[in-house]
Amino acid sequence: MSFLDVKDLKIHFPTDDGLVKSVDGLSFGVERGKTLGIVGESGSGKSVTSLGILGLHKGGRARLSGEIWLDGEELIGASTEHVRSLRGKKMAMIFQDPLSSMHPYYTVGQQIIEAYRIHNDVSKQVARKHAVDMLGRVGIPEPARRVDSYPHEFSGGMRQRAMIAMALSCDPELLIADEPTTALDVTVQAQILDLMRDLQREFNSALIIITHDLGVVAELSDDILVMYGGKCVEYGSAEDVFYRPEHPYTWGLLGSMPRLDREPTERLLPIKGSPPSLINVPPGCAFHPRCPYAERTGDKATTEVPALAETEGGHLVRCHMSREERRGLWENEIKPVLETQ
Amino acid sequence: MLTYIIRRLIGAFAMLVVISMVTFGIFYVVPQWAGATPEAMASRYVGRAATPETVHLVAERLGFYDPVVVQYGNFVKGLFAGAQYDYGAGVEHCPAPCFGYSFITGQPVWPDLLDRLPVTFSLAIGAALIWVVAGVAVGVLSALRRGSFFDRLTMGTALAGVSLPIFFTGMISLVVFSYGLGWTPPGGAWTDFSENPAEWAYNLLLPWITLAFLFAATYARLTRAGMLETMGEDYIRTARAKGLRERQVVVKHGLRATLTPILTLFGIDFGLLIGGAILTETTYTLPGLGQYAILAIRTQDMPQVMGVVLVAAMFVVIASLVVDLLYAVVDPRVRLS
Amino acid sequence: MSENEPLLSVQNMEKHFPVTKGLFKRQVGAVKAVDGISFDVFKGETLGLVGESGCGKSTTGRLVTRLLEPTAGKIVFEGQDISHMGQGRLRPLRRDMQMIFQDPYSSLNPRHTVGAIVGAPYRIQGVKTENGVKKAVQDILELVGLNPEHYNRYPHEFSGGQRQRIGIARTLALKPKLIIADEPVSALDVSIQAQVVNLLEDLQKELDLTYVVIAHDLSVVRHISDRVAVMYLGKIVEVADRKSLYSVPMHPYTNALMSAVPVPDPKVRKDRDRIRLKGDVPSPLNPPPACRFHTRCWKAQDICKKVEPPLAQMAEGHQVACHFPENAPELPAAETAAKTG
Known part of the structure; x- marks a missing residue:
């Protein structure tokens, strides 16, 4: 069993318009010192997954099922008080927008001190020293002075560093970062990604990074999970997903991205249509209305949900096409077009 | 700053x-x-x-x-x-400050105003205390239990509170509690705080509650709306992600941000009230500034009316000044500008 | 207007927003959002404006469409100086110059139907159409890939990508010559971005459009542009045709920017030579003197703090504002050094 082991996780929200299956049967694992990248577009259920692990999903009406094992402890069946005591200590989270995610009325130091003192019975002075120390470790210059600044007095990059300092203050073993660099400038994004990589090595924590940006995933991840319509459609090592992808949606994502590291093509290869709304996921394979190969599998595409099946060595794909068919398409049709880029 | x-x-x-x-x-x-x-x-x-x-x-x-x-x-x-x-x-x-002499009594206006001020001030302070505590508490609880029976009951009551005029609720409560049950003194009772604090409070209890009811209703509705908005903010999610207990999330993070706009309203409401709670004072025949103003208007005693108006305006200005300064203390983002 | 004359020419354009302070609202300084930039846009080409937050790229877009009035300098559109033209005289020119905005949610009035939104330019400009406004609008809807029968629907009934198409349809209604697109795809999902990029390219060919594309995403800008201008703190630091800018970037900032973009290739992260800038972009309220990049530049010398480098021609069609450019051909670099040293 992995350090974090999620089995058949379902998070459903009953609404007036019907049942929203934000996460619908997700399984994955992350080891200490390893990074899992969860990739998906808006409405794929990637953020709800992370909130669900921490027990932060909104609304008392949400229906959670499945198992979440953290270091040998099951969390879905655990009491809310117990999950709370783990939050911030054993598992912590970094959010997308550091400005709105920090309280505007408290100094950065006060917020870190608070996070530390929830789980550590220490005096304010000790906690303050720790906060200064943490700010220094995430690369904030003059931490002893900046500890008394308010979030709005920080620049975007500094704020995200402070958020990271806050999340790491209790030395968590699982860190979840939800779009940690989306709100940042590109040069600052690079700094933050470097910082996260270095800190992970230092703290040896399990890291889950959630993003829509394949570039960010490639920078950090050991394993990658591609989500679509609340389900995992492809799951494997970073090499599997980038060099031997087998799901048409993954191909589509790769073809949609203009890339700096290759010669530009005449045209991008977009996926037709838009991501589905979670309230109305297409029947059968959720991707079939946008899939250029849906006709190959006939009625099955619209009537039967394909199983997430292993193709080779822990590489999982959810597709009706046969393994040979998918590999053939990738080698002969998709890869040559992408490679000329 | x-x-x-x-x-x-x-x-x-x-x-x-x-x-x-x-x-x-x-x-x-x-x-x-x-x-x-x-x-x-x-x-x-x-x-x-x-x-x-x-x-x-x-x-x-x-x-x-x-x-x-x-x-x-x-x-x-x-x-x-x-x-x-x-x-x-x-x-x-x-002597300064000279607001002139009353047409009717021939007395200078200012000492009269000074006499009346403690009554109005006592009324306003007690009522404000009750309405802030009750209004905010009810608002917070309703927001946290949105859609519950408690929420619907209190918000229904609050709607009634906002729509019922003071002379109505005041009269009803006088009839019920003073003349009927005899729990509270009849209208017109006033004891100075320095003479007998217990009696001071006892005499003012009914006016306080009547006046507070009206304001508490507004404050409860505002607090509820503000709280619902604040609890949806990203920083509340962060507070929870730290592992903070829900009560601390609500009080330290939610309430703090919700109360700031309410503070502004409170300052102005309170300032207005010190200038005279006309309806309440009239209903309970309390010798405060509001009653003084009504009498002055009725007798067309210009110097008196002008004195009340100036003093009342001054309180509103001072109150909003205090609020502005407090705002800078509460919200660090204001200090910058 | 001869063939070689630019459609849009910007000369030493400046926009300073005053900053006031103290009791009497004395002006104590200015945010130099755009501080003396010059560029030309030729008919049929796409100029990309790229930079991080605060570099003035959006202000530039608003200035050339005259949504803002420049503090100094000249904006010439089709041979006409429009720098300080009044709104009344600008109105007929607005037909020829349109803007596409970033957010397809807030830039469409939710209470108007698609037909009303796309048809509004006709009414405002009083343009007569052959078969009525409705027919004209439906033709445009079809052109941007929307169903013409959706004429009577409201924006909220469309997905993000479709809304951006509506926004594009609106700008096309009056057959403009120049389109300024401010972050046209950054609010969209990856798979939708590619659709919109392709659409913009198709429309350009079909309607002979000229684009100025403002974006922070270097990959998107490279894909869509013929020439690219890199901005930093209100200045253009480098302009070149796409190929030479991306293959031989000369300004250290351009190099750093490109190095910072995460590459969707897990192997690259290990053996890539990175340039990491320190800190965030300084505030445009108080930009560093002389070369504005010197506070973050690893090549900065004393001269960079004292003398502002001019935007100088380093190679054919390649201008750079730097004392110590990278990848520069031997001769011009030596010349600049001699000139400035």
Whole structure:
């Protein structure tokens, strides 16, 4: 069993318009010192997954099922008080927008001190020293002075560093970062990604990074999970997903991205249509209305949900096409077009 | 920060000057424009039976023949330095701040106002305490249990509270609690705090609750709305992600941000109230500023009316000044600008 | 207007927003959002404006469409100086110059139907159409890939990508010559971005459009542009045709920017030579003197703090504002050094 082991996780929200299956049967694992990248577009259920692990999903009406094992402890069946005591200590989270995610009325130091003192019975002075120390470790210059600044007095990059300092203050073993660099400038994004990589090595924590940006995933991840319509459609090592992808949606994502590291093509290869709304996921394979190969599998595409099946060595794909068919398409049709880029 | 305070102070002072001009204009200049002769205005002081010579003399001594600017100057001077009124029979000194003499009683206005102030102040402070505590508590609980029976019950009551006028709720509670059950004293009871604090509170209990009910309703609704918004903020999610207990999330993170806009409203409401809770004071016949204002208006006693208006306006200006400064303490983002 | 004359020419354009302070709202400084930039846009080409937050790229877009009035300098559109033209005289020119905005949610009035939104330019400009406004609008809807029968629907009934198409349809209604697109795809999902990029390219060919594309995403800008201008703190630091800018970037900032973009290739992260800038972009309220990049530049020398480098021609069609450019051909670099040293 992995350090974090999620089995058949379902998070459903009953609404007036019907049942929203934000996460619908997700399984994955992350080891200490390893990074899992969860990739998906808006409405794929990637953020709800992370909130669900921490027990932060909104609304008392949400229906959670499945198992979440953290270091040998099951969390879905655990009491809310117990999950709370783990939050911030054993598992912590970094959010997308550091400005709105920090309280505007408290100094950065006060917020870190608070996070530390929830789980550590220490005096304010000790906690303050720790906060200064943490700010220094995430690369904030003059931490002893900046500890008394308010979030709005920080620049975007500094704020995200402070958020990271806050999340790491209790030395968590699982860190979840939800779009940690989306709100940042590109040069600052690079700094933050470097910082996260270095800190992970230092703290040896399990890291889950959630993003829509394949570039960010490639920078950090050991394993990658591609989500679509609340389900995992492809799951494997970073090499599997980038060099031997087998799901048409993954191909589509790769073809949609203009890339700096290759010669530009005449045209991008977009996926037709838009991501589905979670309230109305297409029947059968959720991707079939946008899939250029849906006709190959006939009625099955619209009537039967394909199983997430292993193709080779822990590489999982959810597709009706046969393994040979998918590999053939990738080698002969998709890869040559992408490679000329 | 210092410039912020100075700018606010200057703003408040300018506001008071404008208010004094407008008040002076309404009570002394507009009647003259409307055709009232200096004699007509002076006759208010001496009664209808006086001879034209007396009226003319008084008008002259009161400065009604002077240009408007000079009259305003004398008025302001009276406020700050006091004034001398020469009635022919002798010189009367009206000490600062001089709001003039009542038409009716012949007494200076200011000591009267000073007498009335403690009553209104007691009423406002007690009611404010009750409505803030009750309103905010109910608002927070309703927001946290949105859609529950408690939420619907309190919000329904709050709607009633906002829509029912004070003279109605006041009369009903007088009839029920004072005359019916005899739990509270009948209207008009007033004991000074320094004499007997217990009786002071006992006498004011019903007016407090009646007045607080109206405001608590508004504050509960506002707190609920603000709380619902705040609890959806990203930083609340962060607070939870730290592992904070829900109660601390609500109080330390949610309430703190929700209360800031309510603070502004409170300052202004409180300032207005010190200027006289007219309906409540009238309903319970409490000898406060509001009742004084009503009497003054009824008897058309201009100096009295003007005195009340100026004092009330001053409280509103001071209250909003205090709120602005407090705001900077509460919300660090304000200090920057 | 001859063939070689630019459609849009910007000369030493400046926009300073005053900053006031103290009791009497004295002006104590200015945010130099755009501080003396010059560029030309030729008919049929796409100029990309790229930079991080605060570099002035959006202000530039608003200035050339005259949604803002420049503090100094000249904007010439089709040979006409429009820098300080009044709104009345600008109105007929607005037909020829349109803007596409970033957010397809807030830039469409939710209470108007698609037909009303796309048809509004006709009414405002009083343009007569052959078969009525409705027919004209439906033709445009079809052109941007929307169903013409959706004429009577409201914006909220469309997905993000479709809304951006509506926004594009609106700008096309009056057959403009120049389109300024401010972050046209950054609010969209990856798979939708590619659709919109392709659409913009198709429309350009079909309607002979000229684009100025403002974006922070270097990959998107490279894909869509013929020439690219890189901005930093209100200045253009480098302009070149796409190929030479991306293959031989000369300004250190351009190099750093490109190095910072995460590459969707897990192997690259290990063996890539990175340039990491320190800190965030300084505030445009108080930009560093002389070369504005010197505070973050690893090549900065004393001269960079004292003398502002001019935007100088380093190679054919390649201008750079730097004392110590990278990848520069030997001769011009030596010349600049001699000139400035």
